[in-house]
Amino acid sequence: MRLVVVVCAALLTLGLAAFGVVAAHKSPSSLVAFAEHFVSPAQATSAAAPATGTQPVQRAATAPAAMQAPVIKASEPTTAPAPATQTTAPAQLVVAQNTAAAAETPPPAPTPAPAKPQTSLWPTTIPECHNPDALGMSRIVQIDTTGGPAFGTEHFKQYDFLREKEVVLTFDDGPWPQNSEMVLKALQDNCVRATFFEIGEHATWSPQITKELVDAGMTVGTHTWSHKDLARNPYAKDIEQAKQEIEMGISAVHMAAAGGPIAPFFRFPDLQMPPDLLAYLGTRNIATFSTDIDTFDFKIHKPEDVVKSVMTKLAKNGKGILLMHDFQRGTAEAMPEILHQLHLAGYKVVGMVPKFAVTTIPKYDDMVRANDKYSSSNNTRPENSVIKTISN
Numbered sequence: 001m002r003l004v005v006v007v008c009a010a011l012l013t014l015g016l017a018a019f020g021v022v023a024a025h026k027s028p029s030s031l032v033a034f035a036e037h038f039v040s041p042a043q044a045t046s047a048a049a050p051a052t053g054t055q056p057v058q059r060a061a062t063a064p065a066a067m068q069a070p071v072i073k074a075s076e077p078t079t080a081p082a083p084a085t086q087t088t089a090p091a092q093l094v095v096a097q098n099t100a101a102a103a104e105t106p107p108p109a110p111t112p113a114p115a116k117p118q119t120s121l122w123p124t125t126i127p128e129c130h131n132p133d134a135l136g137m138s139r140i141v142q143i144d145t146t147g148g149p150a151f152g153t154e155h156f157k158q159y160d161f162l163r164e165k166e167v168v169l170t171f172d173d174g175p176w177p178q179n180s181e182m183v184l185k186a187l188q189d190n191c192v193r194a195t196f197f198e199i200g201e202h203a204t205w206s207p208q209i210t211k212e213l214v215d216a217g218m219t220v221g222t223h224t225w226s227h228k229d230l231a232r233n234p235y236a237k238d239i240e241q242a243k244q245e246i247e248m249g250i251s252a253v254h255m256a257a258a259g260g261p262i263a264p265f266f267r268f269p270d271l272q273m274p275p276d277l278l279a280y281l282g283t284r285n286i287a288t289f290s291t292d293i294d295t296f297d298f299k300i301h302k303p304e305d306v307v308k309s310v311m312t313k314l315a316k317n318g319k320g321i322l323l324m325h326d327f328q329r330g331t332a333e334a335m336p337e338i339l340h341q342l343h344l345a346g347y348k349v350v351g352m353v354p355k356f357a358v359t360t361i362p363k364y365d366d367m368v369r370a371n372d373k374y375s376s377s378n379n380t381r382p383e384n385s386v387i388k389t390i391s392n
Helices: 004-027 029-038 041-045 091-102 178-190 198-205 207-214 239-257 275-283 303-317 329-344 362-371
Strands: 137-143 167-170 197-199 219-221 285-287 320-325 348-354
Touching: 004 362, 029 207, 029 303, 041 178, 041 197, 167 178, 178 198, 178 207, 178 329, 197 198, 197 239, 198 207, 207 239, 239 275, 239 329, 239 362, 275 285
Parallel strands: 137 348, 167 197, 167 320, 167 348, 197 219
Antiparallel strands: none
């Protein structure tokens, strides 16, 4: 009987073992479920997690932390947890790699196309010169007249842009036949440019001179319609009448230029500058010019005395914007020698050009046209059909 019991126990043991091997091949979870029927709860809780890396099955809320699946944060990679014996967490390495990937340098912004240079209506290069004895120019300055800046240290100290031994040549009261043309020739012979402040009425009388100055690369500004002192009555009392004197001058010179650019440069007659008119020029984006050195050439008749006045005052000042008059015969005759003396003394001429041209107001254009009381509606044929040379 004892032998039968022993044999049965052995057979039972072998059967159980065989059943466990087959179950182990089928599913670890099935083995666990089967073992739970033969292992006590205390023994089950002390069992280690499988070493295969497969997550254990969560059973109940009372299961130990080691048996629960890890929480995956959105910022971390979704990889299986490392074995407990690993000292460096692979998840941290992956996070660092992901951060680096997210921080990839963005593609460079496209390089903006270079701005197209603005085309100036005035010559912006120093004129080529083939005369070794000519005075020549040192540089050209461009003036942005927005807001109506003012120049000339006799009245305005802010914009003193000249260096030692530099001069700007300016002429008032033209254009005038022969005189203005003599001044222009002297300037061209010495390869220099100047600024002319023309009287509008004079421009209507000799428009071809204004056109010649513009075509030669000179800067032409304005000097009122008829050279009235705008600080006196009736202009001091009536700003509209003063504006008319300024604007008709601009319109007339603009017409004389026949499409050539006129600078938004203005000089008051007798350098009398009422504040309200300075403010008005600011609204028109027209610069006001006083002077650094007034040569008083309008009081001098002999050319040699004009030369002396210019050079003496310039030597005292060292540099400056020179105020002269191409209207004056003595100044016109003195110009070649003035330029020669400037060259001998080591002075350099600076040219001034504006950033943009002046604009006219149609109302005052019409006033200038209406002012020509001698114009005839019969003068509509071209000149060569009216006048013909029949004998030389």
